[in-house]
Amino acid sequence: MSSAHDDDQESQQVSTTTAIHDHAKDRISNDAQSLEIDDEQDDEILKMLTPSVLASLRATPLLASSWHFVAAATFSVCNRPEATPIIYRYAIEHDAHLASDPPPADDDDKLSAPPSPSGSTHSFGSEDASQLVDVTGCDPAVVHTISQKMREALLKGAALGGLPKTINSLIQLRNATPPAFREEHVLRTEAQLSQSAELARGKSFWDQVYGKVSRRVLSQMNTAYPDLAQYALDHVYSPLLSYTGVLSPKETSYVVIACLIPQDVNPQLKGHLKGGLNNGATKEELMSVRDLSMRICELCEVGWKEEPAKL
Numbered sequence: 001m002s003s004a005h006d007d008d009q010e011s012q013q014v015s016t017t018t019a020i021h022d023h024a025k026d027r028i029s030n031d032a033q034s035l036e037i038d039d040e041q042d043d044e045i046l047k048m049l050t051p052s053v054l055a056s057l058r059a060t061p062l063l064a065s066s067w068h069f070v071a072a073a074t075f076s077v078c079n080r081p082e083a084t085p086i087i088y089r090y091a092i093e094h095d096a097h098l099a100s101d102p103p104p105a106d107d108d109d110k111l112s113a114p115p116s117p118s119g120s121t122h123s124f125g126s127e128d129a130s131q132l133v134d135v136t137g138c139d140p141a142v143v144h145t146i147s148q149k150m151r152e153a154l155l156k157g158a159a160l161g162g163l164p165k166t167i168n169s170l171i172q173l174r175n176a177t178p179p180a181f182r183e184e185h186v187l188r189t190e191a192q193l194s195q196s197a198e199l200a201r202g203k204s205f206w207d208q209v210y211g212k213v214s215r216r217v218l219s220q221m222n223t224a225y226p227d228l229a230q231y232a233l234d235h236v237y238s239p240l241l242s243y244t245g246v247l248s249p250k251e252t253s254y255v256v257i258a259c260l261i262p263q264d265v266n267p268q269l270k271g272h273l274k275g276g277l278n279n280g281a282t283k284e285e286l287m288s289v290r291d292l293s294m295r296i297c298e299l300c301e302v303g304w305k306e307e308p309a310k311l
Contacts, residue, residue, distance in 0.1 A: 045082045048299050054090045060292045062285045066254055067292060068095070068146060069153035069247075072169065073258045074293045076154055077161035078300040081168035085176035088150060089133045096135070096142040131175045140180075147173075147181045152246035153255045159236045160259035187245055202238025208249065209275035217271070249279040254289045261293040262302045270309040283311050 058067050068091035075083035135143050150173055158166035174182060193201065207214045222229040241252055253276035260269045276286045290310060297303075 205242035
């Protein structure tokens with residue numbers, strides 16, 4: 001009996017060990033497949049975002065100081081977070097260099113980009129210096145502004161394109177940002193507004209965006225579901241969109257429009273194009289934002305049931 005019992009125990013141990021080994025092999029296989037997917041994404045995005053394409057995006061009329069965060073917001077909603085560090089790097093190289101140290105010449109065969117796997121977001125906890133953008137010869141104030149505005153645009157895009165996409169894009173941006181230019185504090189906490197003051201700011205921003213139809217839009221949302229209207233005002237407009245410590249109201253409208261275009265939601269896009277005018281943008285500026293976002297959607301093969309609304 002003892003011998004048979006020992007044989008059963010040994011057999012169970014062998015089975016358990018085999019199962020553990022099989023599980024480990026599966027995990028290794030899955031990790032390898034994940035890295036292969038990341039590599040494929042890197043190759044695809046590098047083929048998509050050639051220097052000539054980046055130069056074209058940067059040259060969008062009237063958006064010299066905002067093209068990079070408009071582009072980043074659009075790519076994020078298109079679910080291409082791996083584009084974020086490439087946009088960031090190109091903006092730093094071409095918009096932040098001091099006159100005495102000119103930026104590198106554009107060459108379609110030599111794209112400065114993060115090493116593989118730049119598409120991976122699970123590497124957030126580790127520091128890879130090779131992914132950091134080189135800011136040698138750059139104006140620190142301009143690097144800071146580009147970094148802050150790209151972060152803020154991606155954050156505000158969370159309310160429009162979804163939090164998971166924003167998380168992935170912001171992690172990509174963090175991995176490319178030199179430590180001296182990362183944000184270490186919660187900006188909205190530092191504003192030190194009381195809850196009532198923040199809610200009042202949000203309502204004021206809402207009224208400014210929607211103008212004469214402000215009450216009607218809020219009533220429609222309240223009729224659809226009272227919690228929707230309360231959520232939009234108290235948790236989107238008040239703490240998020242109405243905060244103008246980094247992006248101005250006009251720039252916030254740029255981001256909102258850029259995030260709506262990939263989603264094929266013309267009713268909302270029409271409202272926010274008019275809201276952009278109410279926030280101080282010109283028709284020509286808003287059409288440039290629309291054009292830039294549409295070109296990125298075409299690069300990402302994101303289509304529409306009907307042409308995006310325009311003014």
